[in-house]
Amino acid sequence: MxxxxxxxxxxxxxxxxxxxxxxxxxxxxxxxxxxxxxxxxxxxxxxxxxxNAHARSLITRKTMMIGIVMRNIRNPFYSAVLEIFHNRFSALGYHLIFINSENEEIQESEVTQLLEYNIEGVIITDALLSSSASEKFKRHGIVVVLFNRYTEQLESSAVFCDNYLAAKQIATYLVELGHQSFAFVSGPSDTSTTIDRLKGFKEVLQERSITNLMIEPGNYTFESGFKAAQELMTRNKNIDCIFCGNDIIALGVMDAIRTIGLRIPEDVSVVGFDNIRMAEWPSYSLTTWEQPLEEMVDTTVELLVNEIGDTNAEPQIVMMKGHLVVRNTVKSRK
Amino acid sequence: MxxxxxxxxxxxxxxxxxxxxxxxxxxxxxxxxxxxxxxxxxxxxxxxxxxNAHARSLITRKTMMIGIVMRNIRNPFYSAVLEIFHNRFSALGYHLIFINSENEEIQESEVTQLLEYNIEGVIITDALLSSSASEKFKRHGIVVVLFNRYTEQLESSAVFCDNYLAAKQIATYLVELGHQSFAFVSGPSDTSTTIDRLKGFKEVLQERSITNLMIEPGNYTFESGFKAAQELMTRNKNIDCIFCGNDIIALGVMDAIRTIGLRIPEDVSVVGFDNIRMAEWPSYSLTTWEQPLEEMVDTTVELLVNEIGDTNAEPQIVMMKGHLVVRNTVKSRK
DNA sequence: TGAAAAAATGAATGCGTATTCATTTTCACA
DNA sequence: TGTGAAAATGAATACGCATTCATTTTTTCA
Known part of the structure; x- marks a missing residue:
């Protein structure tokens, strides 16, 4: 007592x-x-x-703490990501300090505080994080691994799905099924995922000389998808196919389309990205691109732990494939 | 450099x-x-x-670290909970160590490790945590606050929605709309939320001498709701009303009912609990009970911080109300 | 049985900081 | 200009542990 x-x-x-x-x-x-x-x-x-872990860390210089910074934990994709990361790190004896940026840029002060805890590494999902902050981590010898995101300069390791290739395959799939008039509902335009997915999609259409592509901005939320679809469908009644930046957007798009009174996939085809659990709910049964989530996390953990152990390890970029999951939101229009 | x-x-x-x-x-x-x-x-x-935060904590005996242990971060209700907790604690300069029990009992070793970090407090959501573990926290002077959960013995502070009263009001609402044949899809039967919600619901029916209540076990997931509804509707075709242990179950129930070919609310009314974001998606538009999430979190944080500051503070039980959010899944049958 | 090797042990030290206490500096005011 | 009070400063110490180094004990094997 x-x-x-x-x-x-x-x-x-x-x-x-x-x-x-x-x-x-x-x-x-x-x-x-x-x-x-x-x-x-x-x-x-x-x-x-x-x-006392703190006294111990003072001597061993190991804290067994990892920071994980996310942008929007309410996105089911990232809930799953967090769950799996916790799972893996827990097994290795690491502890997770959770940071959520809530669609805003991470506060400089939060980065500083994380530094003061001498975390051994930090995983940055698609969070908004100024490069100065990222630089700060590196300067203090904290391993940084980007997850589902990358930067042009090869400064940190990164693990992500080959969004460019995935988008190309999706576009090809849709074109070959005879779709004519396309729309893309994007995520925030400053994220690498959005940029690559749009790029791949556009390229295929260009190759096939298809110019009917409307682009509507979104922010990876249901509401933004809903609004985007409303906007799109009233502006252009001919759209027969909407490619969505992620699944949550796609669900919003679907609900908007149905609210208008159109049917999926009879009137409009919809494709998502991520393959979150809701994508297979009967109400949606969404055709989407599955990211190999577990493998991505495993790889990320591996890279991180490896770089923690070997300070001379070179940053690595790992691009993974994923695959199309065909359900019931795309119809052949031939 | x-x-x-x-x-x-x-x-x-x-x-x-x-x-x-x-x-x-x-x-x-x-x-x-x-x-x-x-x-x-x-x-x-x-x-x-x-x-160096660790060296500092050695002297000040303050770590500014809080543990948060959850059962299932993939439940959108808890994603929201985590987001809000992070939000509040971050503003106070506290850091969150995230633990997820993944529907299993928290490992003794994880508790031990948390102790070694000298966290100042721990929030335990409906996670499975043996009372021995909880006792361990208290013995080491770590403040414990239960969130959306409580134990009979007044040993820790707890903040939760008055599930008993809520269930009574829901039942009253349903009975007065003329429903006759009821079903309840529960969460895990060892959680206080499930117990109280069932108790309140049952009591009202008994008061009105209604005996038509089928109880189907679930585990707070979509799949369990889906399966439960399939089971229920094939066993008893007269059911005109299903009260679900939480919203995710309710969504599963709705999809199952629709898959069978029945309509909501024309054939069957469905009520959920939590008012997660998906409840208002047009595909579901679920009538449900809203828990005052922000207030619950605020109160929890307040209690925790207060007890950290005053070791003599008495544990407090705070029960909050919430209210019914009427959407489109319940129909008057009079 | 005895010597050398191996294992076990304890004293001392330092990790990086906050804090106490004694000392020095600055300040206000006559 | 001188005095006392207040502010600023530094030396020393402790927080709880792992680790090094020297010493003691145990084991091994001839």
């Missing part, structure tokens, strides 16, 4: 050994006789002793 | 002052002349100095 936090010194006194030996037991060092180890563990149990 | 982590001693040497004075500047102590403060800040800037 004591509130006091006992120290290794306290345990040492109870067990009748030196503090060094207690430390050795809890640091996993093997050079302790079985007899004393038993005694020490008993004493520790009796006092309710636990090592 | 230096990788070295400079210390306050380094800064002191560059600025030509003592380490104490540097410390005073960064600890916000006012007793430093403007002249030296400028010098010190300049030196710190030049070196890229940042205080």
């Amino acid at each position: 004591e509130k006091k936090n006992y120290t290794s010194q306290d345990v040492a006194e109870v067990a009748g050994v030196s503090q060094s030996t207690v430390s050795r037991v809890f640091a996993g060092n093997t050079n302790v006789s079985e007899k004393k180890r038993k005694k020490i563990l008993a004493a520790a149990e009796k006092l309710g002793y636990k090592p | 230096e990788k070295k982590n400079y210390t306050s001693q380094d800064v002191a040497e560059v600025a030509g002052v003592s380490q104490s004075t540097v410390s005073r500047v960064f600890a916000g102590n006012t007793n430093v002349s403007e002249k030296k403060r400028k010098k010190i800040l300049a030196a710190a800037e030049k070196l890229g100095y940042k205080p």
Whole structure:
């Protein structure tokens, strides 16, 4: 019932050994006789002793802490991302400090505070993070790995889906099914995911000399998808196909289209991106692009842990493939 | 470009002052002349100095870290919860260590590790956490606040919605609209939310001498709701009303009912609980109970911070109300 | 049984900071 | 200009631990 936090010194006194030996037991060092180890563990149990991670980190220079900064945890794709990351890091003994930027740029102060904790690495999902902040991490020897995002300069490792290629394949799929009039509902125009997905999509249409492409800005939310579709469908009644920047947008698009009284896929085809769980809900049954989420996370963790262990490791860019998941929101128009 | 982590001693040497004075500047102590403060800040800037939070915490006995343990971050309700908690704690300078139990009991080892970090408090949402673990937190002087969950013994503060009363009001609403044959799709039967919601619902029916209540177990997921509804509707074709343990279940229930070919609300009324964002998506437009999320979080943070500051503070149980949000999944049957 | 090697142990030290206490400097005011 | 009070400063210390180094104990094997 004591509130006091006992120290290794306290345990040492109870067990009748030196503090060094207690430390050795809890640091996993093997050079302790079985007899004393038993005694020490008993004493520790009796006092309710636990090592102090901060004092330990001061010496070992390991905090076993990882920062994870996200832009919008309410996007189900990122909820899943967080779950899997926690899963993996937890198994490795790392702890996650969670930062959400809520669609705003991460505060400089938050970066600073993260630095003061001496986290060993940080995963930056598509969060808005000024390059100065990113630079700050690197300057202090904190490993940075970008997830589902990258920058032009090869300064940090990055893991993401080949959005460009994926968009090309999706476009090809849609064109070959005979669609004629296209629309793209984008995410924020300053994100690499949006840029690449649009680029790939556009290129295929150009190759096929299709000029009917309307682009409507969104921000990776249901509401923005809903509004975008309303806008699109009233401006151009001929649109027969909408490619959405991500699944959540696609769901919004679908609801808007149905609200107008049109049918999917009979009147309009819709394709999403991510393959979040809701995409397979019967109400939507959305055809979409599946990102290999688990593999992406695994790779990210691997890179991060590797760079933590080897300060000379070169940054790596890993691009993964993914594949089309065909459900019921696209119809052949031939 | 230096990788070295400079210390306050380094800064002191560059600025030509003592380490104490540097410390005073960064600890916000006012007793430093403007002249030296400028010098010190300049030196710190030049070196890229940042205080070491761990060394600091060793002395101040404050870590500014809060643990948050959740059961299922993929449930949109909890994504929102996490976002808001981060929002509030961030503003107060606290950092969040995120733990997800993934529908399993939290590992004893994770609790232990959390303890070693000397977190100042922990928020436990409806996660499965043995009482031994909870006891462990308390024994080490870590403030525990339960969120959306409580235990019989008044050992920790708790903040939650009055599920019992809410369920009674929902039941009353449904009965008075003339429903006759009821079903309840529950969450895990060992959670206080499930128990209370069922209890309130049952009581009203009993008062009105209605015996037509089927109870189908679920686990707060879409899939469990879907399966439960399939089961229910094939077993009893007369059911005209399904009360769901939470919104995600309700969405699953709705999709299952529609898949069977029945209409909502014409054939079956559906009511959810939580009022997650998807509840207002046009495809569902779900009538549900809104929990006052922001207020619940605010209260939780308040209690936690208060108890951190005052070790003699008594645990408090705060029950909040919420209200029915009427949309389009319930029909009058009179 | 004895010597050398191996294992176990403890004393001492430092990680980077905040804080106390004693000392020095600055300031206000006569 | 001188005095006392207030402000500023630095030396020393402690926070709780891991680790090094020297010493003691145990084990191994001839």
